[in-house]
Amino acid sequence: MSVEAMYQEIILDHYREKHHSGLREPFGAQVHHVNPTCGDEVTLRVALAGDTVADVSYAGVGCSISQASTSVMADLVIGRSVADGLALHEEFTRLMHSRGAIEPDEDSLGDAIAFAGVSKFPARVKCALLGWSAFKDATAQALVSEQGES
């Protein structure tokens, strides 16, 4: 497994130019997730409109894998249904824990298939999952607060 295969061009592109970076209003919930061992951090907001993920925005610091993964995730989930977004989180998490054994599905995961190589570097899997876990957490909180308001 070469390191070049892990650092796909798509990952470097997203790291150099993060999509949806910068915290935006309005939002239904905001979470802060960290990887204490490496100092990767992300503050992430989710805005829901009914059953749709209307917006995801974030501010993060960390390695290219964590930052690019968050950028790709935001691209993928914005505009989708909440159920689809959470299903993608599950599919991506499964891929990351596969140690390279799963052939990723480009139709559903899009640019996120570029992270398949990361699953062969166990120490970096948590980097790739940082933003996704924050998305899942924020979405769950936003759902609760929406229910409270309705």
Place this chain on the structure above:
Amino acid sequence: MPDLEALRDDFPILSRRIGEHPLVYLDSANTSQKPREVMDAIAAHYLEHNANVARAMHTLGGEATEAFEGARAAVAGFIGADRVEEVVFTKNASEALNLAAHSLGARLRPGDEIVVSVLEHHSNLVPWQLLAQRTGAVLRWFDIDAEGRLDLATAAVEGLINERTAIVSLAWVSNVLGTVNPVAAIAAEAHAHGAVVVVDGSQGVPQLPTRVAELGADLLAFTGHKMLGPTGIGVLWGRYDLLAELPPFLGGGEMIEVVTMAGSTFAPPPHRFEAGTPPIAQAVGLGAAVRYLERVGMEQVAAHEAAITGYALAGLATLPGVTVLGPQQAVERGGAIAFTVATAGGLEVHPHDVMQLLDSRGIAVRGGHHCARPLHDRLGLVASSRASGYLYTTRSEVDALVDGVAWVQDFFGRRS
């Protein structure tokens, strides 16, 4: 180093390959590699002399005790201790510093002051934070200046060390910046105010000739695994008269004099501070490590460290976008070189990415906060990359590092 290639032959791991690349081990400030004779000494102990120490009276017990106490004597000689009984074996430097904090802490009163510095390793910070919380003492610290040296001027203006100062605990050599702190001068000032001086020698003792009397410390902590020895063994050296008046740290076997159900009296130093079966084979290994270092000569080790550090600083200085933290010249400077990496386009490359890419070329460096998060906060950083050599490090390894970092810059810089 006169015959570096011959010396490297003593370290079997250095001929390993990482994938298709020869290993370039530049993480010695994290842990050093070990020469064969250290492994042989540990193996011989287990294969031929293994028994518990002190309490086993048979032949093997006597041999094990002699080997364990022989290692203590070797360490005492290595650091210029007045008495062998001044050397306490612990499991690592962290335990030695916790021992110091705990036993010195019995004397503290609310309002007493403990002085550390912002560049400390967590192991010389957290025990003092805990002690301050327990006793109501106040934790204060030296800041650093722009070069990464202790800001003595500001400390003097603020009266950092004063009549309330009870304990001053400082790193001899920074594990991030490489700074060699003026421990003796600060110790003299602390002593003038009646304070006890603790020195974290984890980076200093492996690299520099150590004479405890010249260092000015009352207590000195260091660890075996950073100076060619095994893991699981550390040292707290203390002035005998100070050790003799300190209460125990851990209670248990071997640290007692007389035990009754009503109470116990305690053994004199060093055994008062060595509860339970000690790390016997590890002490034997450390003894062998110390003898190895003495045979090479600590003056030689220090000279090599300075030369290789200077060479690495000069090499990294040729790379625009690479910023070395701490002193830029190998003057009053140890071997740890922490740095940040940016591409020609100004993109900061995260230390974990630097580490991963260098590892793919067989180059082992550390990426992270190096157990010195407050220092990184102070520098406005989350993390840094760190290269650190030792007596076996070659110039061609440093060349590989510099080439590797340039490649990392190019790798992340493409099309940016």
